[in-house]
Amino acid sequence: MGRSPCCDKSSVKRGPWSQEEDAILRSFVERFGNAGNWIALPHKAGLKRCGKSCRLRWLNYLRPAIRHGGFTDEEDNLILSLYGEMGSKWSVIASKLPGRTDNDVKNYWNTKLKKRYLSTTREVTTPPSPAAGDDSIAAVDSPSQASSQPSPPPPPAIVNLDAPILDSTGDDNAELLHKSEQLYAELMGLIEQQSMITAAAPSTRDAATTSWSPPGTSPTASSSCDGSSMQMQWPVDVHESTVPLSSESSNSSSSSSASSLWFFDAFGGGSFQDLLGAASFDDVMLSQEMLYY
DNA sequence: AAGACAATCAACCGCCAGTAT
DNA sequence: TATACTGGCGGTTGATTGTCT
Structure with a gap:
């Protein structure tokens, strides 16, 4: 009995990453970390990739402050x-070389x-x-x-979520990132508004909605953008009060990381990419309304 | 100019350890 | 305690690019 594969290899995309995929993954991880775990991330982000592949891509290529080539x-x-x-x-060797990945060193x-x-x-x-x-x-x-020379690994890079995401890979990528940033900001504003409105109304959402504020302005988020350690500290109990999940997500991700995934469920079970690809701002509004269905 | 060969590096594979259930 | 799951790691592969003949 061999171990089960981490993903269905027949249904995931393999090979080189496209700029669009990079943009989606970067934008997603910079905001939400690995969304609970890397295996679930591709579904939440709308990427047809294996979770391990996403992790590797982030750690070895997309992570901020990565340096390639030009070893001194x-x-x-x-x-x-x-x-x-x-x-x-x-x-271990790579940890002594800021900006270098183990893959690069290897x-x-x-x-x-x-x-x-x-x-x-x-x-x-x-x-x-x-x-x-x-x-x-x-x-x-x-x-x-x-271990005779104990030396803690360098602290993970801290990313200022308020700062514009710098991108040097190309216009298309930058455009996609810009689009995601805009949508994200709009959505955050809406959620904040809704939170203020509903905070006054008696519901099971109260505890969460009154204590939460958007990432970048507040949340109890320690975001290192390391990917492996970055976890948004979403309030507990929020998930249980949000809209019913899509059949797929409700079957798979209900318990363990539920509180950190409520945000995505607010899209009606849709993915991050679905949001980015929304035809208009009305689509975002619709998704937001579903939160309080 | 074209084919052969070498170098590079992104991505994949499979195993292991730690953690959750 | 046993089992399953996930993250992390080192080794390897294969596509692409550069250089040589």
Whole structure:
């Protein structure tokens, strides 16, 4: 009995990401983190991608402050040094290099530094350890050594959600982002208005609606945009009082992360992409009205 | 100019550990 | 306690791009 696949490979898109997909994912994650979990994110965002693929795309490419290529001599030396100490612990090595991902470091190692490392170790003639797997080039893969220099990973990048999302990838992407930003701002304004109105009315929504305010202006959100740690702290009990979910979402996501997903349910079970693709502002209004159906 | 080969890197695969149920 | 689920990681693949002949 093998483990079940994380997603239905026949129904998810694979291969290179399009600019549109990038824009949707970036906009979504910057606002909502992973929306509870990465596996559920593609559905909520309206992406036909595997959750793991979304996570990887965010962490390795879309995350703010990522740097690609152009490794400096200092970085080269640090990688070489750390590899000599701990072997192919790419995530640990990458954590010492701000803006670098483990995938980048790993690729850089395999294409460039490995040769350099091999040549230098051959000159020295005393390989650190013959037991290490990769290349048989002696990576000392010792946990004790690795932990002998405890160094906390750099803090996740903090993104100012009020600041415009900078985009350098192209006009289409920027346009899509701009569109999402506009829709988002409009929706947030509407929700805030509704919250003020309904706060006075007795309902099960009271506790939540009176305590919540939009991300960027307030919520009890610690948004690091790291993706792995970023979690919006949505108020509890909100979800239970919102509109009935679509059959699909109500079947799948009802309990565990419900409170963090109420926002999406407010779209009548639709996805983030559905919202972005709304034909007009009236569509957003309609979705908002469904919240209080 | 065109084909062969090499280099690069984004993306996927499968396993493992931690956590939730 | 057992099982299922998810995130994270390292290894690998394959498409694309660049260089050489």
